[in-house]
Amino acid sequence: MDITVNINNQELEANQGEMLLDVLNRNGIKVPTLCHIKDAFPTGACRMCVVEDLNSGRLVTACSFPVELNMKIQTHSPRVVESRKTIIELLLSNHPDDCLYCVRNKNCELQDLADEHHVRNRRIRGQKNKQHLDISSASIVRDPEKCILCGRCVYVCEQVMGVACIDFINRGNKSTVGTAFHQGLNTSSCINCGQCIMVCPTGALTEQNHFAEIQQALNDPAKKVVVQYAPSISVSMAEELGMESGKDINGILNAALRKVGFDAVFDSSFSADLTIMEESAELIDRIQNGGTLPMITSCCPGWVKYAEEFTPEFIPNLSSCKSPQQMMGAVIKSYFADIEKLKADEIYSVSIMPCTAKKFEAQREEMTQNGISDVDAVLTTRELTRFLKLYGVDMFRIQPESTDSPLGFRSTAGKLFGASGGVMEAAIRTAHYKITGKELTKFQVQAVRGFEGRKEANIQLGELELGVAVVSGLANARKLLDEIKNGRKDIHFIEVMACPGGCIGGGGQHIGTSEEELKARMGALYRIDENEPVKVSHKNPEIIELYNKFLGEPLGHKSHELLHTKYNERKVLV
Amino acid sequence: MTEVQTILKKYPDTGRDNLIPILQDIQNNDGYLSKDSIIEVGKHLHMPTSKIFGVATFYNQFRFEPYGKYHIQVCRGTACHVLGSKTVLQELEKNLKIKAGQTSRDGLFSIEVVACIGACGLAPVITVNGEFHAKVTAQSIARLIEEYKALEELA
Ligand code: SF4
Ligand code: SF4
Ligand code: FES
Numbered sequence: 248m249d250i251t252v253n254i255n256n257q258e259l260e261a262n263q264g265e266m267l268l269d270v271l272n273r274n275g276i277k278v279p280t281l282c283h284i285k286d287a288f289p290t291g292a293c294r295m296c297v298v299e300d301l302n303s304g305r306l307v308t309a310c311s312f313p314v315e316l317n318m319k320i321q322t323h324s325p326r327v328v329e330s331r332k333t334i335i336e337l338l339l340s341n342h343p344d345d346c347l348y349c350v351r352n353k354n355c356e357l358q359d360l361a362d363e364h365h366v367r368n369r370r371i372r373g374q375k376n377k378q379h380l381d382i383s384s385a386s387i388v389r390d391p392e393k394c395i396l397c398g399r400c401v402y403v404c405e406q407v408m409g410v411a412c413i414d415f416i417n418r419g420n421k422s423t424v425g426t427a428f429h430q431g432l433n434t435s436s437c438i439n440c441g442q443c444i445m446v447c448p449t450g451a452l453t454e455q456n457h458f459a460e461i462q463q464a465l466n467d468p469a470k471k472v473v474v475q476y477a478p479s480i481s482v483s484m485a486e487e488l489g490m491e492s493g494k495d496i497n498g499i500l501n502a503a504l505r506k507v508g509f510d511a512v513f514d515s516s517f518s519a520d521l522t523i524m525e526e527s528a529e530l531i532d533r534i535q536n537g538g539t540l541p542m543i544t545s546c547c548p549g550w551v552k553y554a555e556e557f558t559p560e561f562i563p564n565l566s567s568c569k570s571p572q573q574m575m576g577a578v579i580k581s582y583f584a585d586i587e588k589l590k591a592d593e594i595y596s597v598s599i600m601p602c603t604a605k606k607f608e609a610q611r612e613e614m615t616q617n618g619i620s621d622v623d624a625v626l627t628t629r630e631l632t633r634f635l636k637l638y639g640v641d642m643f644r645i646q647p648e649s650t651d652s653p654l655g656f657r658s659t660a661g662k663l664f665g666a667s668g669g670v671m672e673a674a675i676r677t678a679h680y681k682i683t684g685k686e687l688t689k690f691q692v693q694a695v696r697g698f699e700g701r702k703e704a705n706i707q708l709g710e711l712e713l714g715v716a717v718v719s720g721l722a723n724a725r726k727l728l729d730e731i732k733n734g735r736k737d738i739h740f741i742e743v744m745a746c747p748g749g750c751i752g753g754g755g756q757h758i759g760t761s762e763e764e765l766k767a768r769m770g771a772l773y774r775i776d777e778n779e780p781v782k783v784s785h786k787n788p789e790i791i792e793l794y795n796k797f798l799g800e801p802l803g804h805k806s807h808e809l810l811h812t813k814y815n816e817r818k819v820l821v
Numbered sequence: 822m823t824e825v826q827t828i829l830k831k832y833p834d835t836g837r838d839n840l841i842p843i844l845q846d847i848q849n850n851d852g853y854l855s856k857d858s859i860i861e862v863g864k865h866l867h868m869p870t871s872k873i874f875g876v877a878t879f880y881n882q883f884r885f886e887p888y889g890k891y892h893i894q895v896c897r898g899t900a901c902h903v904l905g906s907k908t909v910l911q912e913l914e915k916n917l918k919i920k921a922g923q924t925s926r927d928g929l930f931s932i933e934v935v936a937c938i939g940a941c942g943l944a945p946v947i948t949v950n951g952e953f954h955a956k957v958t959a960q961s962i963a964r965l966i967e968e969y970k971a972l973e974e975l976a
């Protein structure tokens with residue numbers, strides 16, 4: 248720190264040129280922001296963060312104002328507070344003002360701001376926003392009337408996801424955020440990742456909800472209603488429930504789902520193990536028989552749609568394996584149905600996912616058998632919390648239970664799918680065993696762990712040296728794919744997750760999760776891997792049984808029918 | 822080669838600075854910016870269509886639908902404004918069930934708002950396919966549109 252600045256009559260240390268907002272935050276001074284995005288170039292658009300510069304007598308935006316020597320700043324002078332309050336009142340003046348009916352009620356930045364600034368009456372009355380709700384997407388609902396034009400979704404969609412299907416349209420008081428030609432999101436290049444929902448301060452972006460269908464199934468005595476939950480769910484619900492971040496509530500979750508009325512509770516980490524059996528076999532097959540390399544994982548439906556739209560030349564590289572959600576769905580309606588002596592359509596299959604794109608995936612044509620969907624409905628982590636509340640389940644007073652057999656047991660490798668690098672690590676463990684006949688001496692593959700957007704490593708599988716790369720945040724994937732297009736040859740296997748950090752940071756997770764909390768979730772997964780005995784997918788006894796009794800061999804005939812699929816180029820407005 | 826591609830050839834530099842001139846050329850040529858032409862421009866400049874649409878809608882000069890058979894320009898200059906061009910526009914929009922910048926479903930009518938067209942003495946003024954109509958009122962507009970519709974039915 249090379250200078251001191253005078254803030255609220257106190258000398259504070261600062262680095263010349265850093266943004267004033269950073270200095271304030273570091274020193275425990277809270278200044279409200281709306282358009283500000285960490286690490287992004289500040290636009291200064293919303294003016295929510297204004298402070299008073301006593302030297303010039305002007306109000307300046309703290310997020311885009313670099314500190315300088317001899318600066319004198321007041322962050323909460325009457326003028327500042329009044330100005331912020333007016334901005335909020337203006338935002339509210341054309342807002343639908345229907346908080347009580349909004350999904351984001353009690354978790355809305357606009358509400359918080361209004362509350363913090365003591366907005367207690369409708370002082371400014373403007374004409375209400377009148378725009379169409381976009382419900383065209385299988386995953387995302389856009390309500391432009393609630394949009395306060397902060398631009399955070401536009402930024403994330405373009406800069407983090409590399410999609411850019413939405414942007415600011417029109418100008419002045421006609422400004423809105425939307426797609427090209429005002430098309431529905433479903434015909435835009437949107438990949439359904441839900442990262443825009445994660446940053447939206449209001450209820451302008453939410454997920455498509457299927458509570459009604461699920462409740463109907465639960466109330467139907469003729470239906471067997473089964474549920475699966477993704478590997479990341481048990482470690483990412485804590486924030487939703489008001490528990491300590493990184494807490495693993497697996498047992499409680501099982502019990503809670505039974506209380507709601509699900510007839511069988513399965514763990515998608517089991518089918519993640521199944522994915523690993525198939526995918527490692529596919530990888531070895533491609534390497535030994537001259538198949539298309541690098542092979543790229545396809546468990547992330549956001550990434551798959553991205554590839555279909557933006558990089559169709561890489562479709563042959565996509566693993567033909569369905570995702571764990573879909574594999575589980577397929578096995579539930581075949582193997583499990585046989586055991587229970589049920590027909591596929593007598594089962595209603597729900598999955599709980601950290602992800603909005605999973606809603607889209609479950610609806611895909613490719614994910615059906617004889618016209619029956621593998622998975623019938625998908626709930627996000629957020630929706631699950633609301634669902635549990637509706638059923639009066641008290642997550643603090645409930646005894647842990649275990650999952651149901653025969654699709655409930657998991658290895659810790661399957662559990663690792665929840666974080667970026669986990670699929671890779673699980674695949675390496677099993678591929679090593681398949682190639683060398685021996686287990687790894689050390690299971691942890693440190694190089695593919697952690698939060699970075701891109702991780703690379705060279706892995707020795709006996710004689711074979713395997714170049715692997717792990718990317719999350721699709722903008723990072725695009726860069727890697729460009730390198731490969733330009734001739735890079737040293738990578739044989741790539742894991743791609745659309746969302747930064749993988750599923751623990753998915754678009755269906757708790758809104759307002761900090762980076763520390765994400766790391767706590769990641770840590771929880773690593774701890775589980777550390778502490779439990781079955782660390783490889785091929786040692787999962789229920790997986791072994793599934794192959795013995797039903798599937799036969801990985802990549803065998805039954806597997807092909809149930810667990811593998813194909814993708815095609817998708818023509819959308821990119 | 823499509824006409825859009827011919828236009829794009831004039832801009833070998835794929836910098837985004839060229840976006841506005843390119844869009845202007847296309848609109849001069851086609852009368853509007855079609856979805857297909859925006860896609861082509863996007864490929865040429867490596868820009869998402871949403872961005873191009875965003876930029877294009879920022880400026881009033883661009884339209885996204887072809888002109889109607891009868892293209893109506895409504896003057897919103899000062900003199901016309903003072904004499905009620907706002908009501909004129911509203912009347913037209915209501916009658917044709919389209920907004921300025923749009924084209925009616927049957928492709929017959931389109932509306933465009935323009936600045937002073939130099940006929941202030943006749944305010945408020947509209948033109949239909951370049952033909953001036955002076956001192957228009959709500960009634961005269963309704964009549965005018967009926968006449969054009971009748972013309973169509975004869976044809
Ligand atoms: S879901 Fe993802 S791709 Fe779609 S608009 Fe939101 S951020 Fe963009
Ligand atoms: S939709 Fe939400 S995130 Fe996007 S600009 Fe509007 S308020 Fe901001
Ligand atoms: S947060 Fe600083 S201007 Fe929006």
Ligand code: FES
Pocket residue numbers: 896897898899900901902936937938939940941942944945946
């Ligand atoms: S203002 Fe309308 S013609 Fe001049």
